[in-house]
Amino acid sequence: MTREDVGGEIWQPNLEDMTVSLQALGRLPRGMVKETRKALDHARRFVDEVVRPRALELDRLLQEDPLHLPWDLVEEANRWGLYTMFLPRLFGGKGYNLPALSYVLEELASACTGIANLVGVHYLGVATLTASWNVRLMNRIMRETVEGERNGRPCLISLAITEPEAGTDVEEVELLKRARVTCRAERVRGGYVVNGRKIFISNGHLSTWHMLVAYEDLEHPEKGTVMLAVRTGTKGFSFGRVEHKMGQKACPASELVFEDCFIPDENVCFDPSYLRKMERASSYLGGLRRDLEGYTAQVIHYVVSTSRAGVGGFATGVARGAFQEALRFALQTELGGRRLIEHEWARCVLAEMYKNVALARLSYVETNYANSLYGMFRILLWKPTYYLMKLMPQVFFDRVLQPVLRWEGTTHLFRWLMMEGQKDEEIQRTSGWASLSKFAASDFGLRNCQLALELMGRSGVRHEMAVEKHLRDSKLLQIYEGTNQLNRLNLFHCLVARDFPELRTFDE
Ligand SMILES: Cc1cc2nc3c(=O)[nH]c(=O)nc-3n(C[C@H](O)[C@H](O)[C@H](O)COP(=O)(O)OP(=O)(O)OC[C@H]3O[C@@H](n4cnc5c(N)ncnc54)[C@H](O)[C@@H]3O)c2cc1C
Numbered sequence: 001m002t003r004e005d006v007g008g009e010i011w012q013p014n015l016e017d018m019t020v021s022l023q024a025l026g027r028l029p030r031g032m033v034k035e036t037r038k039a040l041d042h043a044r045r046f047v048d049e050v051v052r053p054r055a056l057e058l059d060r061l062l063q064e065d066p067l068h069l070p071w072d073l074v075e076e077a078n079r080w081g082l083y084t085m086f087l088p089r090l091f092g093g094k095g096y097n098l099p100a101l102s103y104v105l106e107e108l109a110s111a112c113t114g115i116a117n118l119v120g121v122h123y124l125g126v127a128t129l130t131a132s133w134n135v136r137l138m139n140r141i142m143r144e145t146v147e148g149e150r151n152g153r154p155c156l157i158s159l160a161i162t163e164p165e166a167g168t169d170v171e172e173v174e175l176l177k178r179a180r181v182t183c184r185a186e187r188v189r190g191g192y193v194v195n196g197r198k199i200f201i202s203n204g205h206l207s208t209w210h211m212l213v214a215y216e217d218l219e220h221p222e223k224g225t226v227m228l229a230v231r232t233g234t235k236g237f238s239f240g241r242v243e244h245k246m247g248q249k250a251c252p253a254s255e256l257v258f259e260d261c262f263i264p265d266e267n268v269c270f271d272p273s274y275l276r277k278m279e280r281a282s283s284y285l286g287g288l289r290r291d292l293e294g295y296t297a298q299v300i301h302y303v304v305s306t307s308r309a310g311v312g313g314f315a316t317g318v319a320r321g322a323f324q325e326a327l328r329f330a331l332q333t334e335l336g337g338r339r340l341i342e343h344e345w346a347r348c349v350l351a352e353m354y355k356n357v358a359l360a361r362l363s364y365v366e367t368n369y370a371n372s373l374y375g376m377f378r379i380l381l382w383k384p385t386y387y388l389m390k391l392m393p394q395v396f397f398d399r400v401l402q403p404v405l406r407w408e409g410t411t412h413l414f415r416w417l418m419m420e421g422q423k424d425e426e427i428q429r430t431s432g433w434a435s436l437s438k439f440a441a442s443d444f445g446l447r448n449c450q451l452a453l454e455l456m457g458r459s460g461v462r463h464e465m466a467v468e469k470h471l472r473d474s475k476l477l478q479i480y481e482g483t484n485q486l487n488r489l490n491l492f493h494c495l496v497a498r499d500f501p502e503l504r505t506f507d508e
Contacts, residue, residue, distance in 0.1 A: 017429055017495060024369040029097075029386040036100040039085065043107035046080050055112035055250075059469055062249035067242055069205055070250050074118055078154040082119045084146050087126065088380060089389050090397050090405070091142035097386075098306070098377045099368035102313035106361065109317025110324065113473040114250030116314055121202040121251065124307045125157025128211040130376060131302035132227055132269035133414040139405040141209050141229060148208070158207040159303075160198040160230075160256050167200075170213070171304065171482045172490070173297040174506050176222045183258065185214035185226040185271075191264040192228060192271075197240065197257050202480075204254025205239050208232050211269065212256075225296045227269040236261030247472030270299065278415060289420055298419060301431040304481065305367070305375050308434035311481045312364030315441035318474040319360050319448040323353040325467050326452040329459065340455075349455050353448050360441035367433040374426035379418065425498075432494030435487035442477035442484060449474050 062068055086101050087093020101123060108116035129138055148155030161170050169179035183196030194214050209229055216224030230237055240255030275292050327350060330340040340346045372381045404410055449471035453460040460467045478484045493505035
């Protein structure tokens with residue numbers, strides 16, 4: 001085929017997508033820099049004092065007893081304030097800026113991705129709760145986490161979406177239409193009754209709250225997606241098995257079982273009825289931007305655009321952990337009468353590994369800029385709200401604002417701003433960058449583990465050298481938060497195919 005046969009103009013990337021970090025210059029608050037350094041410093045101390053001394057021993061223990069639950073570490077992370085660090089001050093948290101979370105996860109994962117996940121998954125739950133923009137529930141649940149820090153009883157949040165017959169399919173609305181889901185939420189007077197199972201739920205057994213995604217109509221799940229906040233101990237809800245998995249062993253992957261489990265209206269984060277309310281409210285303003293399917297997709301994109309930046313942080317951490325071990329080995333090992341580090345080929349391998357870490361990090365940084373300008377973080381990182389949150393005394397949020405946060409009108413206002421206020425191209429930019437970071441960083445993570453093992457030879461396969469653990473941990477990063485194949489398709493869908501309306505992303 002010749003160039004003429006192919007025809008048409010050469011495709012060009014969108015200038016807005018190319019210049020996200022440039023646009024962020026000057027638009028984001030300067031206070032974020034100092035705050036991020038402080039968060040990183042705190043994370044480093046936690047790694048030195050808690051994570052590194054325990055990571056390998058815990059991995060060995062869990063190999064022998066996969067049912068062991070690392071409560072002691074969760075309590076330690078709670079004491080260190082890690083579960084409230086990134087909750088807004090509005091809801092009683094410490095209010096660190098959310099882009100700093102990826103850096104913190106990188107620090108933790110450089111020593112142990114499993115322990116990093118004990119912290120990171122909690123914020124996946126927080127992101128899911130936030131994506132519903134149900135301010136009343138956000139206030140209630142996040143304040144319980146804050147209280148849990150005060151009284152030493154950790155209150156974690158998990159996300160439960162994966163089902164025995166549906167993993168990839170429930171992460172994409174286009175695939176959801178044909179997904180074989182079985183977790184049903186039936187509308188009854190005063191709430192929903194749930195029946196079904198969820199599997200591979202990280203931190204399941206350790207969490208107090210579970211953001212449960214279920215469906216009103218199992219034949220058409222995309223038309224009736226429901227998100228419910230389920231508290232551990234609710235009648236009809238129990239825990240099933242804990243998976244015996246290859247890596248990230250510190251973080252349990254749990255089965256959740258629902259049998260005629262009644263969830264009252266006050267715990268409904270989001271269901272199709274909210275759209276009807278928004279439709280009524282918007283009828284004077286020219287109607288809504290999207291239909292029900294469009295809003296369901298938007299909620300999913302809101303969650304994955306932030307959570308995949310978190311996986312970018314984990315993956316950069318694992319890439320860095322492998323690099324640090326390889327560097328240490330090269331400095332300490334002699335080969336042919338010289339230290340390994342003095343061999344040119346070894347320096348090339350180490351430079352390649354350093355590059356992988358740096359590019360993985362850049363991918364999540366750019367994604368977080370996109371989230372800060374166009375996605376979930378934009379409301380908190382807009383300079384007036386950022387400085388208001390920083391400067392107001394805490395008592396103002398804890399006492400004066402409480403009636404406002406509990407008022408239903410506040411939820412409507414937030415939904416209006418955050419759902420209606422986000423354009424399609426902004427969803428595509430944040431979600432496309434998040435997918436890029438997720439698969440690029442996790443591929444770099446696994447690659448660095450392989451390079452470290454090649455450099456270290458037989459020494460690298462020893463458990464005490466930590467690299468074989470990094471390798472087992474890193475593989476899982478290519479699977480969860482949407483497999484890397486799905487994320488490649490999502491990038492194509494968001495950042496390329498939008499210019500070719502005739503293309504479908506997924507095969508029929
Ligand atoms: C350690 C771990 C922790 C997890 N934690 C959570 C959690 O906290 N909460 C939660 O809800 N879930 C969690 N999960 C589940 C995770 O999100 C799913 O494993 C993931 O979405 C992939 O789904 P699957 O495993 O069912 O793979 P499948 O969907 O069965 O996919 C199998 C293969 O087919 C490919 N494939 C599938 N569909 C398509 C398509 N349309 N086009 C191209 N290729 C396709 C996939 O890329 C993959 O290679 C976790 C999983 C793991 C391993």
